[in-house]
Amino acid sequence: MSDIITSKNLDDVIESNKKIRDDVIRLVNETKVRFNTSVVTSADRFAFKILKENNLIQMPVEDKYFGGAIIVKGNLRIPIINTAQPRVYQYFVAWHEIYHLFYDNNIKNETHEVKIDMEINERMADYFAANMILGNVYDYYYSLEDENFIDRIIKCMDVYKAPYKAVLIQLYEDALLKYNDSNLRKSILNNFDNQPENLIGKFEELGLDCELVKPSFIFDTGDLEKRIVKNINGNPEVTYHEDNYKHFLNIKRTVKKLVEDLSYDNR
Template sequence: MSKIISSDNLEEVININLQIEKQIQSKVDTVLSRYNDSKVISSEKLAFNILKKESLIQIPINDIYFGGLVVVKENFRIAVINTAQPRVYQYFIAWHEIYHMFFDEDLKESLHKVNFDMELNERYADYFAAKMLLGDVYDFYFSLDDENFEDKIFRCMDVYKAPYKAILIQLYQDCKKFDNSKLKSAIIENFDKQHESLVDKFERLGLDTELVKPTYIYDVLTLENKIKKAIDENPEIEFHKSNLEYFKKISNNILKIKESFINEDR
């Protein structure tokens, strides 16, 4: 089982971030220049716009650990996102999967699982996702009037549409840059906390509670129609037909695939 990011290995995470920062920023620049012709301003909306143009299945799966899948068959890659997760995590998972679909040369013909929580061995994809969503979190954090540390983090989540840990990791990295030991201590103290009801916390602060609720979207037709259109336009090309059969097989067996991963992780 993969190693979950916690306060115990946070320093290791930051060290990896610093080592790969230029590589990841280059990939961020590539996505923004090549895949945003419509000039979509909202980063979270851009992620889903890109995936829908590529290959996306959205399906609610009632498992708190399951974020999604990237399914690979030759050059055909399908992103699967679990819409039973809160919206804020779906946004992060979407960018995570975009990294694997566009840049992961080691992604072989298989199923690549994306967990709900961050894992150390997924640092490239997670750092890419964080960079796509986050701005100057450190500056925004200190612009807030709230006295409570967690309230400030929730406000950062609301503004950047990014998960709790993604906010804390970026803040911790900035703390090292600005030598802010006080904030570093607060981050370590709060990093491993479990928040059972973010809806109540967001509601208390007057924030958009939809961000921390699931969407429960079920959409396989968008991808199916895209493949069928490709067949209609180029009926002589066999791999479109092969992709349609593979898509049907995958969409019919996603729940079984998910169950096998759950058994593997427990």
């Protein structure tokens, strides 16, 4: 398993960001031009629009570390989002998966799993996701009048719909590379590994919409099955459409079992 990003390796993460920043910004700009012809202004809705046009399956899986996956079978790539995770993680995972779907040529395994906690070897995808979601977090952070550091971070999470660590990494990068803000860096290092356990309670305490930090539990296979059947009927001589359909049915059975297990556990 790759190393999880913690306060101890945060400086290494920023060094990695410096090396890939130009490439990531280029991909961010390309994504906005290539996919946002409808001018969707909400980053989370934009991400799900892209994924739904590319075979997205949404399903709840009771695994606190599992954010989603990309299943690869021949020419077919199916992104999966775990809707048992809080929405704030779903949105980030969505952009993470978009990077792998369109810009990662190294995905060849049948399943590429996306963890909720950030891993160093996923830096390119995570940095891409952060840049699709986050704006000028540093200025917004200092525009807040809250004296409590955690309260400010929670409000940043709310505005940008971004996970705790994603907000802190971006703030740390700006504090280190742009503003030489040693006080902010110290606060981030002291709190990086201590995300509040009860995010719902913190959101409610600050008068924020806590739906962002709750799961959606959506189960939706989209229109992938209809499109595969249409391709089979339209091109009966092409065998890989039939293979894709068999693979899809296998995925569907797996998804169904996961949902049944979840329902049983919640009785």
